[in-house]
Amino acid sequence: MNTIDQAKQHVRDQVWRRLVESGAAPPDSYGKIPGFAGTAATAELLSQTSEWQQATTVKANPDWAQLPVRVRALADGKLLYMAVPRMASLKPFFLLDPRTLTLPPEEAADKRAARDHARRVGVEDMTPIDLVICGSVAVNRSGARIGKGAGYSDIEVALLIEAGLVTEKTVIVAPVHQLQVVEEDIPETPHDFSVDLIVTPDEVIRCPERRRPSGILWDDLTAEKIAGIPVLAARVGR
Template identity: 55%
Template sequence: MTTDINSAKDDVRQRIWSLLDARRIGRSGPVHGKIPDFHGADRAALRLAGLEGWARARVVKSNPDKAQAEVRAEALAAGKLLYMAVSKMATPEPFYELDPAAIHDPVEVASTGRWAASHAPHISVERMHPVDVVVCGSVAVNRAGVRLGKGAGYSDIEMGLLADAGLIGPRTLIVTTVHQLQVVDEELPDSDHDASVDVIVTPAETILCPPRRRPQGILWDDLQAEKIQAIPALRARRPVQ
């Protein structure tokens, strides 16, 4: 069954990537195999910044992809504490902590993960603050809030770790910014470990999704041993067999 779901997810990803590339939607080149960096991402970030839930937020956790660069810049410019995951969560302290008080140029800092890798301190889950908004990168999403990432699974693991630590919960707003062509009017395959989004923001539309599935923590039975071994934060928390 898991193989069937993964295959169905990949079919959707391939279709959306092909559509976006055929329409030249990528503002930094072809998007195939990536979280699409779409034309209008800056406008979607501004629309997200106008939401009440965003305005109230003090702590934001965001994906590091180019499509959400302006979202991260908006967070820092507004004085919000920003967390980003270390690439592939390959260190025992798997998140970067970006303190807006220490950053003079939010746009430059937020444009890529390079600044964080060189300058931002790493932080463990145990030392993080509760997260008010989680920003996800998506390849496809539907109006029920089901989203597909690019298939690596790191976003689910990041949210699972934070949920296990009590840092995200029912009041955490989960959002994604996408191009309109990434919003599909169809059922999307999802698994038990997939959290849904509360809000979808495009350059021209804000879509409020029905309450559905919150992050549940790490579902160990769904993780391959190789993935656990590759991520120190998972190895440290793996239940004793």
């Protein structure tokens, strides 16, 4: 683990401990995108923003913490792409179209229901995305974020940027608990992206500085990581 990775892990450990000790997240939140208290209120506050109201297509992570946001997207008639957990498919996104759903939004937005009922799609089958909802462990007001350390969100966003589906018009959102908004600097590397909007149960924070990679930074990926993500392994094998 290099110095930047160690610094990120220190921030994660602090935030997980703060959430658990305050009762704002379950005791088993360590090592995860935490399912925090107030997720429904966060989704409601996000739905009141102009960014949400103007969006027609949303991409979200599959974590439990963002389930209310995914439900709200479908209930509001938005096309929803949900990442396949760990990108474990050549077609690494589930397509949830509210016009053709056979389940209510509360069921369809669950990752288990998506696995059983939703169609899997690759980037070549997708339309441009207005909002990206990213699970985060910690964020700061400049828009720097840290996930749980697996790197899947970074790869998903980079893949979508390369495909022209995440553009300068796309807004990246981190729905989090207030305790996940830290005041200290968060170290960043070239493959990290910043968020444009942080939404907590009580506050909307618009971040001033946008930072995004131009696409997949292959030199930052280990051979093991590439081999474990079918869509990347296929590209290397061409």
